[in-house]
Amino acid sequence: MPEEKFDCIIVGAGPAGSTAGFLLANAGLEVLIIERGTFAGSKNMTGGRLYSHSLEKIISDFASVAPVERKVVKETITMLTNDSAVSIDFQSQQLNQAQKESYTVLRADFDQWLAGKAEDAGAILAPGVRVDDLLFKDGKVTGVIAGEDEMEADVVILADGVNSLLAQKAGLKVELKPNQVAVGVKEVIELPAQVIEDRFGLNKGEGAARIFVGNCTKGKIGGGFLYTNKNSLSLGLVFTLADLAESQLTVPQMLEEFKSHPVIKPLIKDGKLVEYSAHLVPEAGLNMLPKLYSDGVMVVGDAAGLVINAGYTVRGMDLAIASGEAASKAIITAKEQDDYSAASLARYQDLLDRSFVMQDLKQYQKFPEFMENPRIFNEYPQLVVNIFKDMFIVDGSPGKPLRKKVLNHAKQVGLVNLLKDAWKGVKAL
Amino acid sequence: MKKVVACYKWVIDEADIRVEEKDHSLNFERAKYKISEYDRNAIEAGALLNEEKGCEFLAVTCGPNVEASLKDVLSRGPASISYVNEEWLADVDSSVTSKILAGIIKKIGNVDLVICGEGSSDDYSQQVGPRLAALLGYASVTFVNKLDITEEGIKVERKLEDGVEVLEVKGPAVVTVLPDINKPRIPSLKQILAAKKKPTEKISLKEIGFDINASQPKLKTLSISGTVMERKNMQINTDGLSIKDAALKLVKQLNADGSLA
Numbered sequence: 001m002p003e004e005k006f007d008c009i010i011v012g013a014g015p016a017g018s019t020a021g022f023l024l025a026n027a028g029l030e031v032l033i034i035e036r037g038t039f040a041g042s043k044n045m046t047g048g049r050l051y052s053h054s055l056e057k058i059i060s061d062f063a064s065v066a067p068v069e070r071k072v073v074k075e076t077i078t079m080l081t082n083d084s085a086v087s088i089d090f091q092s093q094q095l096n097q098a099q100k101e102s103y104t105v106l107r108a109d110f111d112q113w114l115a116g117k118a119e120d121a122g123a124i125l126a127p128g129v130r131v132d133d134l135l136f137k138d139g140k141v142t143g144v145i146a147g148e149d150e151m152e153a154d155v156v157i158l159a160d161g162v163n164s165l166l167a168q169k170a171g172l173k174v175e176l177k178p179n180q181v182a183v184g185v186k187e188v189i190e191l192p193a194q195v196i197e198d199r200f201g202l203n204k205g206e207g208a209a210r211i212f213v214g215n216c217t218k219g220k221i222g223g224g225f226l227y228t229n230k231n232s233l234s235l236g237l238v239f240t241l242a243d244l245a246e247s248q249l250t251v252p253q254m255l256e257e258f259k260s261h262p263v264i265k266p267l268i269k270d271g272k273l274v275e276y277s278a279h280l281v282p283e284a285g286l287n288m289l290p291k292l293y294s295d296g297v298m299v300v301g302d303a304a305g306l307v308i309n310a311g312y313t314v315r316g317m318d319l320a321i322a323s324g325e326a327a328s329k330a331i332i333t334a335k336e337q338d339d340y341s342a343a344s345l346a347r348y349q350d351l352l353d354r355s356f357v358m359q360d361l362k363q364y365q366k367f368p369e370f371m372e373n374p375r376i377f378n379e380y381p382q383l384v385v386n387i388f389k390d391m392f393i394v395d396g397s398p399g400k401p402l403r404k405k406v407l408n409h410a411k412q413v414g415l416v417n418l419l420k421d422a423w424k425g426v427k428a429l
Numbered sequence: 430m431k432k433v434v435a436c437y438k439w440v441i442d443e444a445d446i447r448v449e450e451k452d453h454s455l456n457f458e459r460a461k462y463k464i465s466e467y468d469r470n471a472i473e474a475g476a477l478l479n480e481e482k483g484c485e486f487l488a489v490t491c492g493p494n495v496e497a498s499l500k501d502v503l504s505r506g507p508a509s510i511s512y513v514n515e516e517w518l519a520d521v522d523s524s525v526t527s528k529i530l531a532g533i534i535k536k537i538g539n540v541d542l543v544i545c546g547e548g549s550s551d552d553y554s555q556q557v558g559p560r561l562a563a564l565l566g567y568a569s570v571t572f573v574n575k576l577d578i579t580e581e582g583i584k585v586e587r588k589l590e591d592g593v594e595v596l597e598v599k600g601p602a603v604v605t606v607l608p609d610i611n612k613p614r615i616p617s618l619k620q621i622l623a624a625k626k627k628p629t630e631k632i633s634l635k636e637i638g639f640d641i642n643a644s645q646p647k648l649k650t651l652s653i654s655g656t657v658m659e660r661k662n663m664q665i666n667t668d669g670l671s672i673k674d675a676a677l678k679l680v681k682q683l684n685a686d687g688s689l690a
Contacts, residue, residue: 004622129616129618146617146618148452148617151618
């Protein structure tokens with residue numbers, strides 16, 4: 001029998017797990033965080049951006065001490081065809097306001113910092129350990145099994161990431177389906193800070209976020225991204241796993257083609273590849289939401305699929321942090337009442353329902369379905385590019401009125417399709 | 430009960446060192462530290478003697494920034510760690526290192542067996558073990574790939590270039606071990622948790638009677654740079670060359686380079 005017992009064992013030291021660990025340890029609970037990687041963040045990946053609001057509420061002004069890369073002050077959406085691009089830039093002072101700002105991050109650094117905060121608060125972090133199974137007693141989760149070792153706790157938080165085998169073992173979730181997850185692939189390309197700032201038109205320390213739709217995924221559902229870090233760029237692609245089976249190209253080939261696109265190539269010129277990584281991303285939102293809690297156990301972050309899929313971008317870290325916070329609040333109450341039953345832990349779901357997490361997930365619930373429309377990744381970028389070509393390319397052939405140009409191109413997609421998709425898009429949001 | 434001490438060095442993980450293209454200088458910016466590879470084997474050998482033979486097992490180290498190593502090492506078996514943590518130790522040679530380690534081991538007292546890795550993953554001078562033996566007045570046994578402790582003494586197998594030498598050592602000894610002596614463990618959850626409760630002892634230079642002025646390093650590192658294999662970066666199949674022509678061109682090029690000789 002285990003000789004030691006914790007109030008709470010957290011499996012996984014990502015943003016969700018470490019946030020919960022930090023808050024629980026701060027409240028005086030005995031917390032053990034078990035991490036599979038050799039250090040927190042060693043197995044994690046993000047495209048690159050953390051929206052600050054949820055962590056800001058917990059650790060105010062965290063960005064002044066945490067290893068964040070750059071504050072994003074410039075957003076760009078680019079529609080790509082094989083040889084052309086149309087971009088829309090957004091710059092606003094509002095991107096600079098507290099709680100509204102976002103930062104580019106690299107997880108190896110950021111996750112270590114956050115896990116360190118949990119340790120400083122008194123949580124015990126055990127890295128390099130894989131949790132193989134859960135301990136059950138009378139149908140209730142009572143701890144974890146790691147190799148030969150068993151460890152008991154009043155409650156276990158599963159923060160073990162997108163492919164949470166433990167949530168399956170706890171009966172909270174079924175195996176992932178290919179259309180519920182995307183694969184994200186990323187290169188970190190090193191460039192001097194000054195070059196990055198010049199290339200992207202940024203002041204010192206400021207960052208840019210760019211997303212790409214169209215040719216970069218060869219018409220498949222997904223998109224490209226580029227985030228500026230301090231001394232590097234995070235450049236990558238996200239696409240639905242189910243689509244990959246039919247793809248002519250492999251993931252690395254697609255990334256290579258993306259890198260050699262005439263629009264991307266000058267952005268990464270003279271950069272040095274320092275890191276290549278890939279990861280699964282849960283992207284079915286509410287449509288894949290597991291049971292979030294049961295007797296003695298709850299599931300948070302990516303493990304619970306708490307990721308908002310906006311088609312060409314995905315957003316999860318701020319939701320992960322909020323879910324870790326909600327779980328910790330539920331546990332603190334459970335501890336006061338010495339009741340870790342499902343009925344008591346249901347408070348976690350209540351807190352999530354009332355927070356932006358579930359409200360945003362609901363908002364975007366129909367969005368994945370709407371995005372599963374190849375026209376969005378093929379015809380529409382082409383349409384926009386064609387209109388701009390007509391506007392800007394002057395070769396001596398007689399011009400036509402703009403209205404006609406636009407209509408001509410729109411007819412190629414089909415006006416009915418265009419209206420239908422526009423209506424669906426509005427409805428989905 | 431025999432008392433066993435393992436020495437280890439906390440080194441920069443060579444996987445994190447980058448060689449700069451322009452001048453082949455080393456960039457340590459992103460470097461993390463780790464237990465020197467063969468010292469993991471030394472620690473594991475001590476842990477096994479503790480678990481299988483009931484020996485008392487301790488670890489010692491010295492260097493800059495070694496406090497970061499304590500939890501990791503303690504989860505691998507030793508009951509405690511005695512260490513000297515000094516920034517200036519970053520630039521010392523094995524004569525200084527071995528003097529400090531010898532001082533710590535003398536302070537522990539009555540140590541029957543000292544286990545070191547054959548060489549460190551950074552400098553690989555292979556000197557600390559034999560120097561320690563000399564300073565402690567212990568027997569010195571190198572290239573050990575089997576180690577046992579019995580009532581009669583310490584039994585070892587030395588793996589030599591073309592043979593195996595089996596030795597029995599009377600009295601205390603310093604052995605340096607090879608990587609195939611054992612497979613270092615991946616600490617289990619309980620071992621990691623237990624490590625957090627184990628004691629460590631920070632030792633000052635004064636306590637071990639170490640006089641900095643009398644023990645200046647005798648070696649000074651003048652420069653250190655990486656070796657880089659220069660590549661020609663030639664593409665053979667350019668301009669729509671057929672596979673056959675490309676193959677011929679490749680053979681011609683390899684011949685010209687002397688690669689097929």
